[in-house]
Amino acid sequence: MTTRLIVADDHVIFRQGLVSLLTAEEGFDILGVADNGRDALDLIRAKRPDIAILDISMPGQGAIEISEIVANTTLPTKVIALTMHRDALIVNGAVAAGVAGYVLKDNAFADLIYAIRAVTAGGTFISPSITGNALGIKNSAAGQLTRREREVLKLITGGQSNRQIAASLFISIKTVETHRSRLMRKLELHNTADLVRYALQNGLA
Structure with a gap:
């Protein structure tokens, strides 16, 4: 393509x-x-x-x-x-x-x-070289994430939709939405762009 x-x-x-x-x-x-x-x-x-x-x-x-x-x-x-x-x-x-x-x-x-x-x-x-501190991101929050949340975050960063993530991980779309919400709450972020930026800056992509 x-x-x-x-x-x-x-x-x-x-x-x-x-x-x-x-x-x-x-x-x-x-x-x-x-x-x-x-x-x-x-x-x-x-x-x-x-x-x-x-x-x-x-x-x-x-x-x-x-x-x-x-x-x-x-x-x-x-x-x-x-x-x-x-x-x-x-x-x-x-x-x-x-x-x-x-x-x-x-x-x-x-x-x-x-x-x-x-x-x-x-x-x-x-760009991952934009530092987390400059954007007010709390790097220490990464330690709060479960293995599954890290997997979902990695797939979000790769541009996959909720439906694609659900298929990749063999879980329901509703479960993906729940993981996405928990990620935002734990990391104190507000949208997908923030999640992607966080993952890139903290080596989770």
Whole structure:
């Protein structure tokens, strides 16, 4: 299955590097590139890619603004944001806006392929080098998790739906939902993106 992509970043060398990386990877089809938010949004509307890889701050709209616009349409595109920002408020704001992936430019060439795979599978991705402390995550809480909860967390991080997790572990969907709720309560987290971020940062993915 081919994942259809567009790439938009106003730094030409960085953008070209990403395009070279993605072109070399089997299963990716780059439909277009842009150096500003207006052209990126035009590409999304015209090409309807599976994923748009967008700089969080470029001329015109950035990744967060474009994600909000796309979320209010019938477009199938999911947004992966590229950024230098590690600030918790910015990360959480991006996730709240509907951004499916948050990749630090410092690690983009190492993280981006994994991010695309996770988002394509229906999951989310936050660069693991964003520290748990910066996001207010309590690392010590991992010790409270049961073996089954860790298994469910790992599958959530891999982008599996409740139905897929139930099939993988031979349990009911209701049981998966119960495990998911317990994970959020124990870890003091509030949504799937937080769970994924926690797993990646604490070596549970």
